[in-house]
Structure formats: structure tokens, C-alpha cells
Amino acid sequence: MHRRQFVQHAAALAALPLASRLAAPLGAQKRPLVVNGDRLNGWLAQFDRIGRTPTGINRVAYSAADLAGRAFTRELFAQSGLQLRLDTAGNMLARVPGTDPKRAPILIGSHVDSVTDGGNYDGPVGSFAAIEVARSLAEQKVRLRHPLEVVVWQNEEGGTIGSKIAVGLLTPADLEKVARSGKTVREGIGIIGGDVSRLQEAVRTPGDIAGYIELHIEQGGLLEKASRQIGVVEGIVGLRWFEITVTGFANHAGATPMDQRQDAMLAAAKFTVAVNEAIRKEPGRQVATVGRVNVLPNTTNVIPGQVVLTVDLRDLEQSKIDRFTRTFEQIAREIGAETRTTFAFNQLVNSTPALSDARIMGVVEQSAMALGLSHQRMPSGAGHDAQEVAHIAPMGMIFVPSVGGISHSPKEFSRATDITNGANVLLNAVIAADAALP
Template sequence: MLPAMHRRQFVQHAAALAALPAFGGLAMTGPWPETATQAARVVNGERLNGWLAQFDAIGRTASGINRVAYSAADLAGRAFTKELFAQSGLTMRLDTAGNMLARLPGTDSALKPILIGSHVDSVTDGGNYDGPVGSFGAIEVARSLLEQKVRLRHPLEVVVWQNEEGGTIGSKIAVGLLTPADLDKVARSGKTVREGIGIIGGDVSRLAESVRKKDDLAGYLELHIEQGGQLEKNHRQIGVVDGIVGLRWFEITITGFANHAGATPMDQRQDAMLAAATFTVAVNEAIRGEAGRQVATVGRLNVLPNTTNVIPGQVTLTVDLRDLSQATIDRFTARFEQLGRDIGKATSTTFAFTQMVNSTPALSDTRLTQVVESSAGALGLTHQRMPSGAGHDAQEVAHIAPMAMIFVPSVGGISHSPREFSRAADITNGANVLLNAVIAADKVLP
């Protein structure tokens, strides 16, 4: 719910909105104000949460939400989103990458646009809030600006990125970071990225037309669920993201010697599983042994020959390493490689490291984080600074433009799960902060 001090203002806005004609044929009477006012404004939270409730049925299966990129459910989700653009009086266009975009003109045609948005695809067996909260929140913000006749100096663009969960594909294309090899990667739907772009209406032969250059945008704001439990634990309503952690993934192949489990003495074994287990514990101890917010996870193991009565001859495992400091990521990379050498020597095995993913930390823009904080304060919402431990499209956009993110609580800190849930009041709070942050950013950005 909105704080008591703003309920009267909400009622006033609700009455004003009720007086407007249906938005599909919104009649703009009289000139728009040249600039936004300083008073805190609110979105139509009931409408926004209604959209999310309807969207929950798309891709819903017995095991969770399955709107994986380029699947039939993803196409249905995109069609639903396209209809929301239309209902909101926004003319949607599709870029050659398959990203969905709409634009509100500003009063100063010389200014670069402020971009807001997120994604609507999901992980396998995921939830309904990761992505759609920010995408639908951005559409609702644009619609609220139109309905309340607030016109910004900057143009405002709303974006729904394609295939965020498969590696921030749409936003990578937009900033020129997608490689030809990336196009041949297979999404969770079984389609390659190359095939998927065509399926959703893009044109892989013209991807260069969707690339934005540095300074093409004034700034980027993204609303998202926290995907963790810090806001709930600290009884805070809004997270002001001060940066998105860098991410480095390794695939490590440990080679020993497969031999008979009963006939091989313990002191003559080259046990790849023993080396993998020792390494897993060592990674955990190394990360926990140093003060900081760094995290590392051994998440997948493949064992050969994976038989009860054979000593494992080879294990392939993955390590996911994250921190907001690039120096910390580099330092632990070297530490893990040294651990591999030491454990290999002790177990008569060899460790081979292959780097799979390497994304650098993205720090939020100071002006935009201050704008988010001040907007939360103006709405009477409790807030805190925090890093994002998960990757987002904002991390890619940060290569070319100032960015900031707004988090709302995830109940129980659960995400990428059928149990993922954010309360309607928290989602409304986040959209209200986004609305006011956009208005404030319009004043502070060049």
C-alpha cells in the first residue's frame, strides 16, 4: 500500500484518470506541460498487477512458468505484451534483433532518449515476476505519463528485450557485443539464437541496424524483483542497486584414471571424483575465508564412467564466480587455478580450466541512483543501497549509457522457481519509484 501521507494524492490521481476516455482512443485535449512537475506521482497499480495476473497463465505448466526464449509460450507472451503496448496508446516497433520498442516524444528533439524496460522470457520451470514486473512496469509508466499529461524534455523509450534468460541476447545485440558464435548457441527451447531471431520477427542479416552507439541514450532504468532476501530481511520496500556483479564461469575438467573399485588399493588411485570433491570444498573455504560479498558456486558435475564399481576417471564441473569488484574476480580466478594445481598434485590428477562466460561488473550511475533514492523518499518508501548478485540487461546497456536499477522484494528471497512471488503492493511501489525516477532523471541527465 502507499504510505498514508500519499493516499489522498492517489485518490486525486485516480479520479483524474477515471475522467479520461478509454485509453485505446485517448483524446489529448489542450497542450501538454512543457516539463514535469516536482510532485510525486503514482501509476495505476491495480492495472499493472492485473496485467501480471493475466500473464501468469501464459506458459504456466505443472512444474512452473515455461516461457523460454523462442518457444510457443514465448511467442504468446510477446503477443500479450504487444497488445499491452497498443492498449496503452504506444506504437510498438520491432527492431531487427527482435526487441520490442515504443517511444514517447520529448519537448527537446535534440536530447537523447531515456530508456526503461526489462524482459518477458523465463527460465525453465521459473516464476511469473522475473522480467515481466519491469517490462509491464515500464509500459505502465509510459501510459501514466500520457494519461497524466506529463511530457518530458527527453524522449522516453520502453523496451522489452528478447531472450534475457539465455544470456541477455537482445541487449547484447543492442550494444554490439553479440558475436557470430553466439548466434549458434542453442536456447532452452532447442532453437539456436540465429533461428530464434527469425521466429520472433527479427532479421539476423540486419542486426547491425539495432546496435546503439555510446551516447545514443541519455540513460537506462530497469525495475526488477530482487531475486534475493535482503530487502525482506531488512524490512525495506525498495532496493537502490549500486552495481551489478561481474560474472565468470569456468568449466574444469579433472582427469584421473578409471580403474576397478575393488582391486585398486587406496594409495594407488587417481580418483577424479575425490579431486573434484576436495576442490569443491576448497573453493567454498577460499570464498568464505575472505571478507566481502564475493560468491562462488560449484553447480554441475559430470562423472565418467559414472559406474558404481569403477573409480571415476574424469569429472567435469562448473564454477560460477561473482563479485562487484573486477580485481576480486581476477584474484579468485588465480586462487582457484592454484588450488587445482595443488589438489591435482596431491591426488595424481590434472585440472584443465576453460573460461565459459566473462562479464565485467557494471556500476550504477551516481546521478541515477540518487534519483531513485530521492524518488523512493518522496513516496515515503524505505530503501537501501545494494548490489545485484544476478545479471540483467542493465549490465549490457551500461557499456554505452548511464544505468540504474530499482529492486522490489522477493518473498522468501526466492526466484527462478515456481514459488517466486512479489506482493502487489511492492510491485506498485516499484513502478511508482520508476515513474518518479524517470521524471527526475529527465531534469538531471544532459
């Protein structure tokens, strides 16, 4: 070990027991605590059978497989000595009292629903690790000053529905949205045991939560590429979705000379290339994707008269999202003039970036160092429940590597060692946050 690495490691080992003494006044911990990794990974292996189909994991919200997954999770709460309660939104919660009842709880957790034909790690890793952390603290007789609350949010993949309700951001229109199971959110809340008429009872306000920490698979390949074991999430990117309608003039493909056409498809293609070039031209982590294209009349021998396409724009800086929005609009005007077509922008989604709390990033880094784990700071390019909780409380996230950078796929995989590492960082970050958070 190099001298600098030794000094950093020794400093981290010295710092973490201080937090442990504050959390566990009955006896200071001389080294970082660890979870039962075999138990945690055993739960995940068992869970893989629920919703497993030939095309991947299908535990979409409010489906029979989702209900089976929630039943399995409920059993894990019981096995771990945690008293489960269901809030009116259908979120699963359990609280471990702290030594100071006046303190707001530290919240940890994730979700267990999946996308269509997804994998077994997106969500369950963080949910089951949170249960394991609470169980490990009890088994090792460590009691925090803050209460510790474990949460499993409902319908994260359908738009962070459970956490949106918890922070008071769900709209009446959201209740009528149809989940991948074919059920509306309104119907689904009733199916999982919630009560739509009493959703306000599930809402939390600023001050109700001391801090939120979520463990998750990275869903990208940055950690693997850098050979790092832990990602310290700086924030969750904001995103802006557009539906753009390009209007030209449908005409005969054989009888219309090339210089007389108003080809909407040509304009859309030029726009797609130009968006990609604009994003790549500027240094940074911004991304933009043209993801869906519908062509009318979509016939072999007719010049396309209309194209509807979508753009997904994401970055950790709101000012950059705003600036690229203006850039795309200017590109559309120029291409429209060149091709004699028109572009109409309709904004579908607009979420602002959610930045991680500096104190929580600090305790995550401190915990990784104390455990001898390599780490790096990084943004989250995907959305998470943490971005909703950030509206009312300090939040942070811990990433572990996804093999091949694959997620939302049957090939999604994270190694058992990496999952255990992440849970150990979560455990010690909770202990340190107990001292760091007010």
C-alpha cells in the same frame, strides 16, 4: 516519525517537484506522481496464464508461449496509446516524444521471456511497469524534455540476446546457440519478426541513450531480511565460469589399495570444499558455486578416472574476480600434487561488472524518499539486460522484494504492493532523471 527521518522526507519531497517542474512546465506537481497499481498488477495476473504449466511458467524464448506473451505485451502497448515498432533484433520498442527533440531518450523496460519452469515476475514486472509509467505520464499530462522509450528485450534468459545485439556485442557464434525452445538464436530472431541480415540496424552507440533504468524483482532475500521496500542497485556483478577437468586413473575399486589410487572424484571433492572455504574466509559479497559434476566412468566398482565440474564465480569488483581465479588455480595445483591428479581450467564465460551510474542511483534514492519508502543500496548477483546497456549508456536498476528470496521457480512471488511501490519509484526516477541527465 523521528526528526532525522522527517527532515530527509521533507527534503526529498521538496526536491522532486523541482524535477517535475522541469519535466512538466505546464504545471508543477506538488507531490510525487503515482501509477495505476491496480491496472499494473491486473496485467501481471492476466499474464500468469500464458505459458503456465503444472511445473511452472514456461515462456522460453522463441516458443509458442513466448510468441503468445509477446502478443499480449503488444496489446498492452496499443491499449496504452504507444506506437510499437520492432527492431531488426526482435526487440519491442515505443517512443514518447520529448519537448526537446535533440535530446537522446531515457530508456526503461525489461523482458517477458522466462526460464524453464520459472515464475511470472522475473522480467514482466519491469516490462509492464515501463508501459504503465509511459501511460501514467500521458494520463497526468506530464511531458519530459527527453524522449521516453519503452523497451521489451527479447531472450534475456538465454544470455541477454536482445540487449547484446542492441549494443553490438552479439557474435556470429552466439547466433548458432540453441535456446531452451530448441530453436537457434538465428532461427528465433526470424520467428519473432526480426531480420538477421540487418542486425546492424538495431545497434546503438554511446550517446544514443541518455540513460537506462530497469525495474526488477530482487531474486534474492536481502530486502525482505532487512525489511526494506526498495533496492537501489549499485551494479551488476561480473561473473566468470570455468569448466575444470580433473584427470586421475580409472582402476578396480576392490583390487587397488587406497594409497595407490589416483582418484579424480576425491580430488574434485577436495577442490569443491576448498573453493567454498576460500570464498567464505574473506569478508565480502563474493560467491562461488560448483554447479555441475560429471564423473567418468561413473560406475560403482571403478575408481573415477576423470571428473568434469563447473565453477561460477561472481563479485562486483573485477580485481577480486581475478584474484580468486588465481586462488582457485593454486588450490588445484596443491590438490593435484596431493592426490596425483591434474586439473585443467577452461574459461567458458567472462563478463565484467557493470556499475550503476551515480546520478541514476541518486534519482532512484530521491524518488524512494519522496514516496516515503525505505531503501538500501545493494549489488545485483544476477545478470540483467542493464549490464549490456551499461556498455554504451548510464544505467541504474530498482529492486523490489522477492518473497522468500525465491526466483527462477514456480514459487517466485512479489507482492502487489511492492510491485506498485517499484513502479512509483520508476515513474518519479524517470521524471528526476529527465532533469539530471544531459
